[in-house]
Amino acid sequence: MNETQLTDDIANRQEKEKVLQVYDGVSKILTLCYFVMFYLKSMNSPSTQYVTPRRLGIYEPIHQMSTWVENFKSNGNPNTSAPIIVEVDTRLDNQSEDTSHGSQGPFCKYEQEASKPFDKIQRRLAQNREAARKSRLRKKAYVQQLETSRLKLVQLEQELDRARQQGLYVGSGVEGVHMGFSGTVNSVVIEDSAWFTAFEMEYGHWLEEQSRQICELRNALQAHIGDVELRILVDAGMSHYFELFRMKTTAAKADVFYVMSGMWKTPAERFFFWIGGFRPSELLKVLVPQLEPLTEQQLIDVCNLRQSCQQAEDALSQGMDKLQQTLAETVAAGQLAEVGYNPRTGTAMDKLEALVSFVSQADHLRQETLQQMSRILTTRQAARGLLALGEYFLRLRALSSLWANRPREPT
Incomplete structure (x- = not known):
C-alpha cells in the first residue's frame, strides 16, 4: 500500500467518524424532542401510552451503521444523510399526529361523561324550583279560599241574626192581633230569610265568575287570539247570562216580589230596573257605540232588533199596568181577608202569580236579545260586546259603592 492510499483511507475514516458523530447528535436531538412532545401530550391526555423510539421510526445508530456506511460509500458525500433525517422527521410527525388523534377520542369521551352529572343536577334543580313554585301557588289559592269562606260565613251569620230579629218582631206584632198565627209567621219569616241568603250567596258566586270572564275576554282581545278560541269565551259568557236567568226564574217561583224589587242588586242597578232586570232596548243604545264600526247590514239588523225590543217591552x-190596576181594584173592593187564606182571596192570588210569568217573559226577551246580537255580530265584535256589557254593570256597582261611602254631613 503506497502512501497516497494510506492517506485516503485515513481521510475516509475521519469523514465517517464525523458523519457518525453528526448522526448521533441528530438522533439525540430527535429523541429529546420526542420525549418533550410525549410529555406535553401526556399532560393533556392521561390515556396516552408510552411509545418506544423504534415505533416512532427513530432507529438507533448501531443498527443503522451499515446503511449509513453503504450510502456514504455509494455517494461519497456526507450530505446524502439528509433523506434519512427527513424520513425520520416525517415518521415522527405522523406518529405524533396518530398519538394526538388516539388521545382525543378518550378525552372528548371523558368531557361528555363529566358533563352528564352536571346536566342531571341542573334538570333536578329546575324541577325542584318548578315544584316549589306550584306549591306556593296552591298555598296562596288555599289561603284565599279560606279567607273567602270566612267572609261568607260571617255574612251568613249576620243574615241569620237579622232573620231572627225580624222573625221575633213580626211574631210579636201578630200575637197582638191573633195569637194563633205567631209561631207560623215566625217560622215562615226565618225560612224566607234563609232562602234569601242562599240566593244572594249564589248570586255572589255568579258575580265572581263574571269578573273572571271579563278579565279573560279583556286579555284575549288584547292578545289578538284566533276566532276559534275567542268563540269559546263568547259562548261561555252567553251561557253565564243564561244561568242568571235560570236562577231568577227559580227565585221568582219562591218569591216574585223579592226578584222584582231588586233587593239583590245595588242601588244604582235598581235605578235602571225593569221587571227584575235591565231593559234590552236601553242596553242596546249603550252597547252599539262600543261595537263600531258596523257594516250597513249590521246597522239595519241592530235597528230592527231595537224596535222589536221596544215593542215587546211596551x-x-x-200588561204590568193592567195587572196593577186589577189588583188595586181587588184590594179596594175588600176581597182580601186580614189574615190567612180563604176562597175569596183566590182571584187576587192568581193575579199575583201572574207576576212570575211577567218576570219569565222579561228574562226571555233579554235572552233572545243577547242571542240575536251574537248572530248579527262577528265573533270579535260579540266578544267586545260582552266585555262592554260586563264593564257597564261593574261601573254601576262601583257607583253604588261610592254613593254608599260618600261623606255625610252630621245631622
Missing part, C-alpha cells in the same frame, strides 16, 4: 209594561 207590551209587557202595559
Whole structure:
C-alpha cells in the first residue's frame, strides 16, 4: 500500500467518524424532542401510552451503521444523510399526529361523561324550583279560599241574626192581633230569610265568575287570539247570562216580589230596573257605540232588533199596568181577608202569580236579545260586546259603592 492510499483511507475514516458523530447528535436531538412532545401530550391526555423510539421510526445508530456506511460509500458525500433525517422527521410527525388523534377520542369521551352529572343536577334543580313554585301557588289559592269562606260565613251569620230579629218582631206584632198565627209567621219569616241568603250567596258566586270572564275576554282581545278560541269565551259568557236567568226564574217561583224589587242588586242597578232586570232596548243604545264600526247590514239588523225590543217591552209594561190596576181594584173592593187564606182571596192570588210569568217573559226577551246580537255580530265584535256589557254593570256597582261611602254631613 503506497502512501497516497494510506492517506485516503485515513481521510475516509475521519469523514465517517464525523458523519457518525453528526448522526448521533441528530438522533439525540430527535429523541429529546420526542420525549418533550410525549410529555406535553401526556399532560393533556392521561390515556396516552408510552411509545418506544423504534415505533416512532427513530432507529438507533448501531443498527443503522451499515446503511449509513453503504450510502456514504455509494455517494461519497456526507450530505446524502439528509433523506434519512427527513424520513425520520416525517415518521415522527405522523406518529405524533396518530398519538394526538388516539388521545382525543378518550378525552372528548371523558368531557361528555363529566358533563352528564352536571346536566342531571341542573334538570333536578329546575324541577325542584318548578315544584316549589306550584306549591306556593296552591298555598296562596288555599289561603284565599279560606279567607273567602270566612267572609261568607260571617255574612251568613249576620243574615241569620237579622232573620231572627225580624222573625221575633213580626211574631210579636201578630200575637197582638191573633195569637194563633205567631209561631207560623215566625217560622215562615226565618225560612224566607234563609232562602234569601242562599240566593244572594249564589248570586255572589255568579258575580265572581263574571269578573273572571271579563278579565279573560279583556286579555284575549288584547292578545289578538284566533276566532276559534275567542268563540269559546263568547259562548261561555252567553251561557253565564243564561244561568242568571235560570236562577231568577227559580227565585221568582219562591218569591216574585223579592226578584222584582231588586233587593239583590245595588242601588244604582235598581235605578235602571225593569221587571227584575235591565231593559234590552236601553242596553242596546249603550252597547252599539262600543261595537263600531258596523257594516250597513249590521246597522239595519241592530235597528230592527231595537224596535222589536221596544215593542215587546211596551207590551209587557202595559200588561204590568193592567195587572196593577186589577189588583188595586181587588184590594179596594175588600176581597182580601186580614189574615190567612180563604176562597175569596183566590182571584187576587192568581193575579199575583201572574207576576212570575211577567218576570219569565222579561228574562226571555233579554235572552233572545243577547242571542240575536251574537248572530248579527262577528265573533270579535260579540266578544267586545260582552266585555262592554260586563264593564257597564261593574261601573254601576262601583257607583253604588261610592254613593254608599260618600261623606255625610252630621245631622
